[in-house]
Amino acid sequence: MTDAVEQLPLLEAALDAASLAYKKQSQIVANLRAGNNNRNRTDQLQKEETNLRDCKRQVDAAKRALQAAAPETNSDTQAKNVAAAVEGLLRRRFFIAPSFEIYGGVKGLYDYGPPGCAVKNNLLAVWRQHFIVEEGMLELEATCLTPAPVLKASGHVDKFNDLMVEDVETSDAYRADHLLGEHLENLLQQHPQHEHKDEMQHLLATIDELDQKQMDVYLRKYEVTAPDTGNAVTKCYPFNLMFQTSIGPSATQPAYLRPETAQGIFVNFKRLLESVGGKLPFACAQIGLSFRNEIAPKGGLLRVREFQQAEIEHFVNPEDKSHAKFAQVRDVTINMFGREQQLHRPYKPVSITVGEAVEKGFIDNETLGYFIGRTSMFVEQVGMNMKFVRFRQHLEHEMAHYASDCWDLEIMSLSNNKWVECAGLADRSAYDLGNHSEKSGSELRARVNYAEPKRVEEVVCVANKGTLGRQFKRDAQGIIKQLSAMDEEEVKTLKQQLETGECKAQVSGFDIGPEHVSFRKESKMVSGKSLYPSVIEPSFGVGRILWCLWEHCYYVREGEDEADAQTVRRVLALPGCVAPVKCCVLPLSKNVVFESLLAEVRQKLSAAGLVNRVDDSGTSIGKRYARADEMGTPLGITVDFESVKDGSVTVRERDSTAQIRCASVADAVDVVRRLVAGETAWSDVLASYGNFRA
């Protein structure tokens, strides 16, 4: 260890050098992209992008070496304790449970039990109010069943794959990257001075960038076998993660369960644009299920096969990505883990306002910044520990070639001691709409008006009616119509094709030559133009957010011995807005005299829309409060003998365990309502009613 520590300055310097090289290469790629008008990449650009990925591998390897020498202080034991405690609590109180458990269960499928389902619905209600209602967004709900051609167009049929191998004898399947990674880690642990040590470390840092061929090479080279049997494994092959089925009785209409909700918004773009009177910008959200046939689902909700997404597609003029309500997030402070922070000492996020981040160009534009700010406000409102929340920018090589900027909302999963991607906020430019437009043949452009009409020089196409008529006879009319309806872009393309002669130009399905058309420049006044809007997409993984939220809200009351599983008092400090039960209702004992008051409390709470539960199970009040604390119930109303005499009841708050006395049930219910709605704070209530001790 001492050796390693002495190496630290050297390793840090190595990382700095690698980071610098990466940043230089990023600039080269960025310049090339800026000068590239085509939607397809040039060979040169592709080459430089490959170089960029190589640079990133160096950065990762250097970072890994540094981490190995100076391990982080977070303890894995601690993480495992959290995992056991939280998962135990969640299962025992039926927040979640493996689906179909009485039939043996299915990996990667979880059911939400009553409290879990309630937290999820509450979280989505907050999300809907925060994003859809307050922003005046549209919302739609498309089907999960999706015919194959749509997902062929979006690229999912061809590219939504993981590399997989099988045990040659049992046919058990494994993810190739997981298998290789675990194998290399074991090997390194057993043989720290392995002859291929450097290559192995490099491989570990870059494993998710291996292609099928490379993966096979290393699986063979390191003699990877199936971990459960020791048998050899097959060559790896791409496994598509979509669930396949077919629609209709004749099984001739292949279909998939959607792997993301986004496509349902893109294919409806035309109708949505009509809904808003054709004006940009506008946004449409969708909350719904998506399905991915993961090869290796994880425990808990972090990687499952059926999951809920909440996605927003914000359509905006690519030439004006300002946001009208940006002022509302300008002062929101976020933990920003931008490219600079990821590539520079101390390689840690910085605290910055959204306003400053956009102004200084860390975040590409106001609209993206606006959604980052709103997202931060959202996770804070539902109760996330903001110390464990950060926004990480994608490095250049992580982004799709069409994206102009991309940030992940990352939340620390305390049980895994890992940052988890819980939402992605991407500027996807015009890619999706252009793609569906081309594949479906349906026009998905929007018209943008200039502030005032402009005079422009435009190349127009003039049909040579004579040559066309002679050659195409009665089809000529259609061709002429088509030619005159061409927009500027199409005219340019046709002109280029005819000039270079690189391919035959087709119009209305007929081959057109230079003899059929001429081009001339025209000067005219135009009030606007048609274009594919840019899409800014905040996309939330609901299950992952819930999982992290439960971990963040869990604590053990001070002075308790966590190891004593029987008596330890656990608390799930969920805010009122997401807590499954808003108020528990406790009679002092099982005495029948309390019944009519209990009924009144329940009726009044229910009528106010406050979910409540009576616990008259006969154990002590203390134990019943502890039970409610575990469920995250923020408030309790207790009915005692005094209540029977004068109608007064006690209200108790979960986190402080302090109590107040209200003169009537109606008053108590109103206090609970105001606290849950966030209209008032417990400290104010306590100040005005006074602390009550029974």
Place this chain on the structure above:
Amino acid sequence: MTDAVEQLPLLEAALDAASLAYKKQSQIVANLRAGNNNRNRTDQLQKEETNLRDCKRQVDAAKRALQAAAPETNSDTQAKNVAAAVEGLLRRRFFIAPSFEIYGGVKGLYDYGPPGCAVKNNLLAVWRQHFIVEEGMLELEATCLTPAPVLKASGHVDKFNDLMVEDVETSDAYRADHLLGEHLENLLQQHPQHEHKDEMQHLLATIDELDQKQMDVYLRKYEVTAPDTGNAVTKCYPFNLMFQTSIGPSATQPAYLRPETAQGIFVNFKRLLESVGGKLPFACAQIGLSFRNEIAPKGGLLRVREFQQAEIEHFVNPEDKSHAKFAQVRDVTINMFGREQQLHRPYKPVSITVGEAVEKGFIDNETLGYFIGRTSMFVEQVGMNMKFVRFRQHLEHEMAHYASDCWDLEIMSLSNNKWVECAGLADRSAYDLGNHSEKSGSELRARVNYAEPKRVEEVVCVANKGTLGRQFKRDAQGIIKQLSAMDEEEVKTLKQQLETGECKAQVSGFDIGPEHVSFRKESKMVSGKSLYPSVIEPSFGVGRILWCLWEHCYYVREGEDEADAQTVRRVLALPGCVAPVKCCVLPLSKNVVFESLLAEVRQKLSAAGLVNRVDDSGTSIGKRYARADEMGTPLGITVDFESVKDGSVTVRERDSTAQIRCASVADAVDVVRRLVAGETAWSDVLASYGNFRA
């Protein structure tokens, strides 16, 4: 026609006679069922049930003959007008649209656009408040992906079929019952005096009761061909309506998309029972998607392939189906179309209170009655025209053999001129839990305590340790343990098996004979017993309810010419609780002076959770109001030049088109909030503010 009308008394008498015969046979079946303790039916019972179905065929044939002679007054032309108007409106304003329309669409799949999605979410929010929150129900969310063994156990893999035929040349698929029915109707129309006229009419009345063999016989006999091509069709075969897929990478885990949400509650019964401390009765609800690969989907939302259900499973002691809150529905009046009404003149529903219906035994028990009452309150609250709502009881032959009573919420679809089953309310007795218990090997009984301990005589099983030890050696211990753990039911079964010798008795997988055990009666005090709870299941089809609601709420303003599509003023009179937009916000003109006030109105409405839309499109106020009326927006706030001076604004109500003037934006927003929440009525607001004319 005159001939037919003269026959009316004869036809009515025939129907009466058939109804009487049906009722007598019902009684025979009911008596047999009551004396039948087994979960399986005896041969005798099966025979009488077949007779019962025959009787019903006679009733239907008689009813059909009567209807043909005295056609109902509803006009099909009228229905078609409603269909065209409503569907046109729904598509044009993007309430719903065929999914993936730009790729050619898929039959039976619909997307909910922004207003449709909003109405659906609002309807579900009302449902959740009305049933789950106010009733203190549990709610869970299980997965759509369901492994095959679960649906094998529930019977869906084997029995969830429709009979299908294919065109022998094109392989196009048709539902056999639809094809035969349409063919017979055409034939009868062309040849009213066809030689098989009587048989054909009888077939039309009973077509959904034909089995595969009978169906083939009639398809051949009447030479049914494929309607699109005239080609011959194949023999019919059962087509399973579930979408199949497989889970995991090796495709060895066959699975289906669930065809109903109910199973997700049953398989979690044990955890749910734990959640409520083991006490009956309790209820659990689930709102979620279900999938059925319909052979012939209908237009609109009435029969689709992916749809939302809202189901409740209420678990109750089979010996006590009273309901604690029954008093709350006692006075609710419903249109009851019970067995009596369906089988007696004038064959029409009667208006009756739920209390009376239960008291007189029309509805089997209080709990079922309670849910019927609550369901009626629900559909009234969301805006259904109660004239077109009825509860129809299943006739004896329609119910599964295990069910003890079943009612459908039927709502008139004005566009189809047909009653549509929008919810089913069934007492399914102990069938589902018993079934899953048996197939999964997991105990799904609940313990019910007697009011006070009882002395009971019980047969107990005494293991003969000597004979068991000698024969089974070291396995004997396990067998003895198993024998002593048997409950009364199991002991009885074992005793019977050994006495009749009908089959070898198996314990722990070993063959047991009379020499291994003895039986004796014991008298003991017991405080309760274990049993399978009865399940009372209200199950709602969300899409169908929405479709009927839109039809019921649609009207054209009085004095308008419906035929004039351009100027006619259409209204969707959705109540505030379900309307997609609660309030439209209209500036008098596009003048910039209104902007800051508009922003204030929007901000205040949004903060109050009220979805709102500005319409500043520059057309007249009247046209913009008309546009909002079509969307079902109940209220509007208008900002004019007076507003700019003194901050006062106008509030306008959709149905009366009356207006009031509020002194401030805050006041106007509060009026809108109270109206939407149902805290106050428009008439009261109008009375206190006075009618305002601009």
